[in-house]
């Protein structure tokens with residue numbers, strides 16, 4: 366495997382990665398996770414233990430307009446965000462057919478020959494295109510391929526689709542399905558944002574401006590092929606999402622795990638649901654009431670797995686700061702104001718190696734012992 370040695374600063378090109386994934390019977394060394402803290406455990410006890418289950422919330426009131434049900438969901442969502450930073454939503458209003466179509470387009474894209482996918486190559490440290498999701502300071506390779514696109518404020522979907530599918534109708538089909546899916550998720554996200562804002566005791570529309578004009582919306586397809594030695598590899602290393610909100614759809618194969626204390630809890634696959642999680646920005650806006658929690662994707666030897674992760678963000682130049690209502694003597698202001706652009710500059714470059722350290726750069730400088738005021742920093 367000498368040809369695949371990585372120097373730790375440059376990531377292997379995605380072409381080689383896919384070739385290894387296809388023909389490998391044994392895990393090449395560069396995929397072996399040596400850091401025990403990042404070694405996956407494949408036990409799935411949490412799938413059977415109701416106490417260790419990420420809550421599933423029923424959003425049917427959005428269509429029915431039932432205010433009692435809404436109040437219950439607001440309270441349950443707030444509790445989930447304070448404890449788990451994650452929850453699932455069912456009866457969310459997005460047509461299951463559209464979800465399946467988008468999954469089909471993602472599979473169609475990953476099944477393209479490598480040299481075609483490489484036309485959208487994502488360089489290490491870059492955000493969009495086809496690549497291996499590998500942070501600059503990360504030594505171990507993810508057992509995955511991914512494709513990241515942006516819809517807003519400017520879309521790169523059609524441009525990338527025309528490189529992948531030179532035939533017009535095929536490229537058109539890919540773009541329109543992906544766009545329709547992302548627009549539906551954006552609408553859902555605005556409603557989820559209001560529910561979560563209300564759960565903080567604020568006016569539901571208090572943060573709505575963040576997802577209006579010039580908002581930043583992207584989607585990453587994550588594809589995890591079957592892996593010959595899943596207990597040694599990792600699909601996506603433990604990380605927090607830097608964004609405001611993530612709305613993820615996973616297929617029926619388990620793999621997404623969320624950290625709770627010293628345990629990793631598997632999020633039960635529910636193809637009728639979306640998984641919602643709080644990103645760093647929301648933790649910051651909520652003055653740490655809501656948690657941006659470490660999560661990861663593990664792999665298995667039997668089945669391929671696909672997730673569609675939509676990331677919802679404010680305009681690049683918008684200032685991120687907790688509102689005065691959330692700054693109290695018991696919960697003083699934890700972060701200084703900053704712009705999303707400032708945060709994003711660091712967000713994808715370096716993998717947080719010791720928990721969620723990325724947001725710590727934005728603590729108010731006057732803080733003496735930051736770890737006592739920001740519990741998530743010790744995850």
Ligand code: OGA
Nearest residue numbers: 585587620621662672674
């Ligand atoms: C992500 C992520 C998990 C998964 O894309 O940020 O956490 O299950 N994905 O693919």
Ligand code: NI
Nearest residue numbers: 604605606660
């Ligand atoms: Ni994530």
